[in-house]
Amino acid sequence: MSGQIFETAGDCRGERAILEITVRNHPGVMSHVCGLFTRRAFNVEGILCMPVGDGTTSRIWLLVDEDERLVQLEKQLAKLEDVMSVSRHGANHEVFVRLEEFFRA
Amino acid sequence: MRMSGAEILIGLLERQDVRMVAGIPGGANLPIYDALGSNGRIRHVLVRHEQAAGFIAQGAARVTGKPAVALATSGPAATNLLTAVADAMLDSVPIVCITGQVPRALIGTDAFQEIDICGMSIPATKHNFLVRSAGELLEVLPRAFHIAASGRPGPVLVDVPRDVQTEEVSFDSWPEPAWPAQPPAFDVTDVERAAELVNAAKRPLLCVGGGVIQSGASRVVVELAQKAGAPLVTTLMALGAVDRDHPLNLGMPGMHGWSSANIAIEECDLFVAIGARFDDRVTGKLDEFCPSAKVLHVDIDASEINKVRCAHAGVAADAAAFVKALLAHIEAGRRPGWLRHVALLKARHGLATPGIEDPRKPYGLIAHVASVAGVDAIITTDVGRHQMWVAQSYPFKKPRAWLTSGGLGTMGFGLPAAIGAALAQPGRPVVCFSGDGSLLMNIQELATAVEEDLNVKIILMNNNSLGLVRQQQSLFYGGRIFQSDFRHKVDFCLVAEGFGMRRIDLETAGDPASALKEVFADEHPWLVHAPISAEEMVYPMVPPGAANSSMIGGEGDVWANL
Ligand SMILES: Cc1ncc(C[n+]2csc(CCOP(=O)(O)OP(=O)(O)O)c2C)c(N)n1
Numbered sequence: 001m002s003g004q005i006f007e008t009a010g011d012c013r014g015e016r017a018i019l020e021i022t023v024r025n026h027p028g029v030m031s032h033v034c035g036l037f038t039r040r041a042f043n044v045e046g047i048l049c050m051p052v053g054d055g056t057t058s059r060i061w062l063l064v065d066e067d068e069r070l071v072q073l074e075k076q077l078a079k080l081e082d083v084m085s086v087s088r089h090g091a092n093h094e095v096f097v098r099l100e101e102f103f104r105a
Numbered sequence: 106m107r108m109s110g111a112e113i114l115i116g117l118l119e120r121q122d123v124r125m126v127a128g129i130p131g132g133a134n135l136p137i138y139d140a141l142g143s144n145g146r147i148r149h150v151l152v153r154h155e156q157a158a159g160f161i162a163q164g165a166a167r168v169t170g171k172p173a174v175a176l177a178t179s180g181p182a183a184t185n186l187l188t189a190v191a192d193a194m195l196d197s198v199p200i201v202c203i204t205g206q207v208p209r210a211l212i213g214t215d216a217f218q219e220i221d222i223c224g225m226s227i228p229a230t231k232h233n234f235l236v237r238s239a240g241e242l243l244e245v246l247p248r249a250f251h252i253a254a255s256g257r258p259g260p261v262l263v264d265v266p267r268d269v270q271t272e273e274v275s276f277d278s279w280p281e282p283a284w285p286a287q288p289p290a291f292d293v294t295d296v297e298r299a300a301e302l303v304n305a306a307k308r309p310l311l312c313v314g315g316g317v318i319q320s321g322a323s324r325v326v327v328e329l330a331q332k333a334g335a336p337l338v339t340t341l342m343a344l345g346a347v348d349r350d351h352p353l354n355l356g357m358p359g360m361h362g363w364s365s366a367n368i369a370i371e372e373c374d375l376f377v378a379i380g381a382r383f384d385d386r387v388t389g390k391l392d393e394f395c396p397s398a399k400v401l402h403v404d405i406d407a408s409e410i411n412k413v414r415c416a417h418a419g420v421a422a423d424a425a426a427f428v429k430a431l432l433a434h435i436e437a438g439r440r441p442g443w444l445r446h447v448a449l450l451k452a453r454h455g456l457a458t459p460g461i462e463d464p465r466k467p468y469g470l471i472a473h474v475a476s477v478a479g480v481d482a483i484i485t486t487d488v489g490r491h492q493m494w495v496a497q498s499y500p501f502k503k504p505r506a507w508l509t510s511g512g513l514g515t516m517g518f519g520l521p522a523a524i525g526a527a528l529a530q531p532g533r534p535v536v537c538f539s540g541d542g543s544l545l546m547n548i549q550e551l552a553t554a555v556e557e558d559l560n561v562k563i564i565l566m567n568n569n570s571l572g573l574v575r576q577q578q579s580l581f582y583g584g585r586i587f588q589s590d591f592r593h594k595v596d597f598c599l600v601a602e603g604f605g606m607r608r609i610d611l612e613t614a615g616d617p618a619s620a621l622k623e624v625f626a627d628e629h630p631w632l633v634h635a636p637i638s639a640e641e642m643v644y645p646m647v648p649p650g651a652a653n654s655s656m657i658g659g660e661g662d663v664w665a666n667l
Contacts, residue, residue: 035227075408081232081252
C-alpha cells in the first residue's frame with residue numbers, strides 16, 4: 001500500500017453514545033441492523049451482540065458518534081421489523097469500558 | 106391437512122385474495138409453478154424479463170392500493186427483479202416478491218444460480234425472509250403481506266429454497282389472511298398544536314404528497330384547503346390527489362414544476378407537508394426552500410419527520426385521519442388577500458404550454474391524448490423529458506390513475522407498469538407515455554402486452570435521444586452533447602409489427618388528431634409513434650443543486666419581477 005498514514009495528535013473523537021437494541025434472534029438480523037448504518041452513512045465504532053434469556057431475543061450494543069443524525073438513526077432502527085426496542089445511553093455506560101482490556105494493542 | 110411448501114404458498118396467496126401474479130419459471134421455483142398450475146385459480150402472467158414482473162406487480166399495486174405479487178427463480182432472475190424492488194421501496198409501493206432459492210443444503214456453497222438475494226435486497230426492501238421450512242411459510246407469508254401494506258407501504262421479499270417448496274408438512278388450519286396494521290394513534294394535543302399553527306398563519310400552503318393518495322385523504326385535504334383558505338401544491342407522487350384544475354391547486358413544485366407552485370412555496374409563512382418527504386427534486390437547495398415558513402409535517406412514517414427539514418410541529422399519523430381531526434379545529438373563511446394573490450400567481454405564472462394546439466408538439470400531443478383517453482384513463486410514464494411534460498400538463502382528475510417512477514427514476518418502468526394496471530383494472534384504458542431510450546429498456550414486454558391483449562396504448566415520444574440527459578448537457582455542460590444522441594435510428598413501427606402489435610405513425614398520418622381518436626376507440630394494445638424534435642426542452646428547470654428561485658426557462662423573468 002502506497003498510502004499515507006494519518007495520525008492524530010490528540011483525541012479527535014467527538015461525543016459518543018451507546019445504543020442498546022433488543023432484536024428477535026434469528027439469522028440475518030445482524031445484517032439488517034449493520035446494513036442500516038452503511039445505508040444511512042453513519043459510522044459505528046463498536047458492536048456487541050449476544051442472545052439473552054432463552055435465546056428468542058438478542059441484545060445488540062452499538063458504540064456510535066453522537067451527532068445530530070442520531071435521533072434519525074434511532075427512528076430508522078425502530079422501523080426494522082426485527083427490532084423490538086431501541087434505547088440510548090451516554091458514553092459512560094460500562095458495557096464497552098469493561099471490554100477495553102480485551103482490545104489492548 | 107398435509108401439503109407441500111409450494112402448495113401452502115399458493116394456498117396462502119389465494120387466501121390473501123391474490124388473483125394475478127407475474128413472473129418467469131426456472132429451476133429453483135418450479136415446484137411453486139407446478140402448484141400454481143394445478144391450482145388454476147390464480148392468473149399467471151408470463152413476462153419476458155423479471156424486472157417487468159416487478160413492475161407489473163407495482164402497476165397493479167399502485168392502482169388498487171393492495172399488495173401485488175411477482176415471482177422469480179434464484180440467481181439472475183432474483184437480481185433482475187431487484188431494480189423494480191428498489192423502485193417500490195423509494196415510492197412506497199406494496200409488493201411481495203417470491204424468489205426461488207437453491208436447496209437448503211447447498212446454501213453458501215456457490216451452487217448453480219445461487220445468490221444471496223436476502224443480503225442484496227436489505228437496503229431495497231422493508232423486510233425480507235429466507236424461509237427455512239415449509240411450516241414456516243404459514244407464518245411468513247401472511248406477515249409479508251402485513252408488512253408490505255402496513256404504515257408506509259413497501260416491498261417485501263420472500264426467498265424460498267427449492268427443498269422447502271417440496272417439503273411436505275401437516276398442519277391443522279390455515280392462518281387468517283393478513284390485514285394492514287392500524288395507523289399510529291395521535292393525540293388531541295397534536296391536533297390542537299397543528300390547528301394553532303394553521304390558524305395563526307397569514308399565508309399557509311399545503312404540500313400534498315404521495316401519502317395523501319396512499320391514505321385516501323384527497324377529499325379531506327381539499328376540504329382543509331377550502332376551509333383554511335390555503336392553496337396547495339401537489340408533488341410528482343401526488344398528481345391526481347387533487348383535480349389539477351381546482352382553483353386552489355397551484356400545480357407541481359420542484360425542479361420541473363410550475364412557477365406558481367415554486368413561488369408560492371417561497372412566499373408562504375406556513376408550509377404544511379402532508380404525506381410528503383421534502384425530496385431534493387422538490388426542495389432544490391434546501392437552505393433556500395420556503396425560507397421564511399414554519400413547517401407542519403404529517404407523515405405516517407415517524408422517521409420522515411425532521412429527516413431533512415426540521416418541523417415546528419410534526420405528527421406521525423395517517424394523513425386522512427389526522428386531517429379529518431384537524432378540520433374541526435380550523436377557523437373558516439379567512440385570508441381573502443392571500444387567496445387573491447395566489448389566484449393571480451396561478452393565472453400569470455402557471456405552466457406555459459407552447460404548442461398546446463399542435464399534436465406534433467409535446468404539450469399538444471399530451472393534450473390530444475388526454476381528450477381521447479377520457480377521465481377514466483390510467484397514465485404511466487417512463488423517465489425523461491416526456492415524463493416531466495406529462496407530469497406538468499396532463500389534466501389529472503383522480504387519485505391512483507398516475508403511475509410514474511418518482512424516487513428511483515427508473516427508465517423501463519412505463520410499459521410493464523401499464524401492463525400491471527391494465528391487468529388489475531381491465532375496464533379502464535391505460536396510456537403509457539414513453540421515450541425511445543426508456544422504451545428500449547423493457548421493449549420485450551410488447552410481447553406480454555400482445556399476448557394478454559391488454560388495453561394499453563403506448564405513446565412513444567421519439568427524439569432519437571436520451572432527451573433529459575441531452576438537455577442537461579446543453580444547459581450545464583457547455584452544450585457538449587456526448588453519448589446522449591443515438592446514432593442509429595430504430596424503426597419502432599417495424600419493431601411493434603415484429604411483436605404483433607398494432608401501430609400507427611403520427612409522422613405520416615394525415616390528421617394526427619383523428620388518428621389518435623381511432624387508436625383509442627380500439628381496445629387492443631397499440632404503439633403510437635410520435636416523432637419529437639430533440640431540440641424540444643422541458644421548462645421550467647431548476648439547475649441541479651440550485652435554489653428553486655433560480656428556475657430557468659418558461660417564465661424566466663418571474664422571480665426578478667416579484
Ligand atoms: C435505468 C436508468 N438509467 C439511466 C437513467 C438516467 N436517465 C435519466 S433520463 C434519461 C434519458 C431518457 O431518455 P428517453 O427515455 O428517450 O426520454 P426523453 O428524455 O428523451 O423524453 C436517462 C438516460 C435513468 N433514469 N434510469
